Amino acid sequence: MEKPSVTVDIILFTITEETLKVLLVKRRIEPFRNMWALPGGFVGMNETLDQAAKRELQEETGVKEHYLEQLYTFGEPERDPRGRVITISYFALINSKNLKLKADTDVIEAEWFSIDNLPELAFDHKEILNYALERLRYKLEYTTVAFQLLPKKFTLTELQKAYEIIFNKSLDKRNFRKKILSLGLIEETKETSKGAHRPAKLYSFTKQHKQLENFIKSYSISQSK
Amino acid sequence: MEKPSVTVDIILFTITEETLKVLLVKRRIEPFRNMWALPGGFVGMNETLDQAAKRELQEETGVKEHYLEQLYTFGEPERDPRGRVITISYFALINSKNLKLKADTDVIEAEWFSIDNLPELAFDHKEILNYALERLRYKLEYTTVAFQLLPKKFTLTELQKAYEIIFNKSLDKRNFRKKILSLGLIEETKETSKGAHRPAKLYSFTKQHKQLENFIKSYSISQSK
DNA sequence: CCAAAAGTGTTAGTGATACACCCATGT
């Protein structure tokens, strides 16, 4: 019996230069040669879908640590001109301090694009990206994923900026701090930031946060008995 | 190149006899012969994933109208002993008035099971079902999916019961009514229920509700340009 | 000393919760 091909595509977000960015790679083969596309590739016969996504991501960025979560599966019969290809999309976040792009990627041309200055994308990748964006904004409201975009120690202003960049609107400083601190997810460190002006306290995640994060992840794929 | 097989599995919920039920079918072939499993089957080469789910569901229940939404894609290499099978799971709701089970299903033995009295399930279907249940409860909190389990016209008590059954806890009648009515999603009809006691007003969804529902659905697969 | 970012409290409004009795109908 004829079978469809199965791939994973990854939408990897980060924040740099006060902008939300997504990683794209340039296609070197037809179809859509020389166009930009989401990183991804075929699922191996002996790896899980999560593993496939992780592997592809590492091949592109050389980075191992990141938040990764399955997003949605796209399977329109005509989405790839070469034939039936079903793709499981994954949503990933990384903090800009972690990323040393192109470590392993001499072969592949990969680049960060600001999400409000995107090139034309191959296949239905524009649609997939839009969906990922909605999901990112949506998840921000009820989870702590934004923390994934920050380094281990960060200032409250940095955290607030991350929210503002993703929601694309400004937030009230006092209310933001009140709320974040009341959640008990982060705690002061003894360190402070250095810079031109008044130093800011650095915060880090509490153990509670780690627990919550794991809870949210495990929530995605429930344990059975 | 070797390819995995791709299937869809459907978790169809309904409420009857004041219980949340799920539709299962009995397997007639190995592996797991004579065990109960989620309805589903292979994705055709020329249908979308949604179409495949709809088709399978109709083959099992003979019913066309139902809420259907993609849930999660499971792809552990060992989940099917016959070889690599990736399954895209779908989450479906139907109201018990609509269902005339086994219309088309003389060949397949299909049955409703109360979710707190389930048989052992084939493959990883227990895990998939658990995930669907979590999602159902979760979605109930911020969407109007519960309405899909009710007939077009319904009493507030029926609606409340649906919530109580799914959450498995009792709710305050006055608060429930206040909240539901304040949402403006339902409106009174001129009809009332008949029965042994005081007749209850029947309600139906407003246009607003339809809009919200469509919004939520389209939210799942965003439009691109 | 000044520019720039850090830090901090109060008030008003809105939504959530807890709670108990009367009403309309069929038998």
Next chain:
DNA sequence: ACATGGGTGTATCACTAACACTTTTGG
């Protein structure tokens, strides 16, 4: 007339949103 489910209002509490000035540092 009574049993059964239908229907209603108020008070408290918690959370959200709006809003402006002082503090600390480097240059």
